[in-house]
Amino acid sequence: MxxxxxxxxxxxxxxxxxxxxxxxxxxxxxxxxxxxxxxxxxxxxxxxxxxxxxxxxxxxxxxxxxxxxxxxxxxxxxxxxxxxxxxxxxxxxxxxxxxxxxxxxxxxxxxxxxxxxxxxxxxxxxxxxxxxxxxxxxxxxxxxxxxxxxLPQPLLWPKLAVGEDEKQATVASFSLNPQRPIIGFCPGAEFGPAKRWPHYHYATLAQRLIDQGYQVVLFGSAKDAETGEAILASVSEESRQHCCDLSGKTQLEQAVILLAACHAVISNDSGLMHIAAALDRPLIALYGPSSPDFTPPLSDKARVIRLITGYHKVRKGDAAECYHQSLIDITPERVLTELETLCLRLGV
The missing domain is CATH 3.40.50.2000 (Glycogen Phosphorylase B;)
Structure with missing residues (x-):
């Protein structure tokens, strides 16, 4: 057929x-x-x-x-x-x-x-x-x-394959440090800031991870460049060599390969989140007004953090920079703890 x-x-x-x-x-x-x-x-x-x-x-x-x-x-x-x-x-x-x-x-x-x-x-x-x-x-x-x-059980989730040679070559092409494990950040999302974890929370988490020996890579389209710049500017000057902003600087093919090379990924509810899940990367998915009850990350290695329940209309919100209050309330400490617990359970 x-x-x-x-x-x-x-x-x-x-x-x-x-x-x-x-x-x-x-x-x-x-x-x-x-x-x-x-x-x-x-x-x-x-x-x-x-x-x-x-x-x-x-x-x-x-x-x-x-x-x-x-x-x-x-x-x-x-x-x-x-x-x-x-x-x-x-x-x-x-x-x-x-x-x-x-x-x-x-x-x-x-x-x-x-x-x-x-x-x-x-x-x-x-x-x-x-x-x-x-x-x-x-x-x-x-x-x-x-x-x-x-439906046929178990449901066959999306699954993308990337070879080790592709990972190594692409990591080298962007001059990333092969000695430091990569934590991928996906700080963008459609519909504007209402679905995004605040850039200052991402910056705080980036600093903590760099201090622990990781390097942080920021993924996104050209529309996310301003957010990437804000995150990069908020980490200490000596740490910026270990924080690489690739917003708008990769083709989708390159982003897929680099996400596959990540030790773990932190992401808003976005298309890149679903790609990271399909690549079987340890993933912390951050949700605010949009609901994981309809389009969750499809992976046993994903963990969702959401502080509210039910569906909420995606809107700008009432707080600074128009972030939704439910996302502002997710602290970097909470995300770091969830990430460490997940990686420890998976043995990565």
Whole structure:
């Protein structure tokens, strides 16, 4: 069977979709899986052995452009796909497999998709509380799978592989100290400061870790450069040689390899958090108003710190620099203790 998956447009969601590909391959090893995705996702898909080909989606996030989607769909007609799985819930995401005339097109009921999809699933959110469960459920027989506990067990979590040679070469290319274990910090997050642990807490933790003999590497996009600079400026001058700010200075492929080389990772709720989890790194995930009840880090080596319960609207908050109070209240001492306990339990 040949399958086309219309993939998500966010890093974290793309990582969680790997559970669907792993499950399909485990149940039918002969399945050929192609995934459409933005070009920047291809470094992730290239490390998923279950994916045959990553097909670039040239249209920007949110762009309708029906004519271009029709052209792209028609160009796929000759590929001979038997099924399509549409992971996003939007109308536009269902257009490509429809124009490609793929016989069976599966997705959750979304905005005006009847006709575009001919295998429409009605989502019971209580039955499938996690996003990863909803992705995997699409690949299963809907008559057999009514609840999350009906899914193949254990659930196959996302898993990225990086070779030791790649790690060593990439660490050297960024002139990192091979004698000091790396602790990765991922201080950015979408939706602004409300989902971010304060930069001054990251700086305090960085100083403590450097004093213990580690080096700290800051990961993020160019949008996180200001936060990275603030963290770097807040550690002592003599410690800055052991704190490397790579915000906006790496390609995603390089960031994946360097995260794989980390002794451990501290992260906000972000796409990089999900990558670190898939790389099986000891991980401390810091949550505020966003909830780990829907998109937690999928790893036995991850620990979540959150001081509030339930869902809270993501907003700027009332405190300095617009950080959410629940994240301000997570102290560097708490994170350091959790990290030391986790690493001791894992023997790393």
């Amino acid at each position: 040949k399958v086309l998956v219309i993939g998500p447009s966010w890093v974290g969601d793309m990582m969680m979709s790997h559970s669907l590909y792993r499950t399909m391959k485990a149940e039918n090893p002969d399945t050929v899986i192609d995934v459409t995705a933005p070009a920047w996702c291809r470094p992730l898909l290239s490390r998923m052995s279950e994916v045959n080909e990553a097909l670039a989606m040239p249209l920007g996030h949110g762009a309708l452009e029906i004519g271009e989607r029709r052209r792209l769909g028609k160009s796929l007609c000759a590929a001979g796909y038997d099924r399509a799985y549409v992971l996003p819930n939007s109308f536009k995401s269902a257009l490509l497999p429809f124009f490609a005339a793929i016989p069976r097109r599966t997705g959750w009921r979304g905005e005006m998709r009847y006709g575009l999809l001919n295998d429409v699933r009605v989502l019971d959110k209580a039955a499938f509380p996690l996003m990863v469960q909803r992705y995997v459920a699409l690949g299963c027989d809907k008559a057999r799978i009514q609840h999350a506990q009906d």
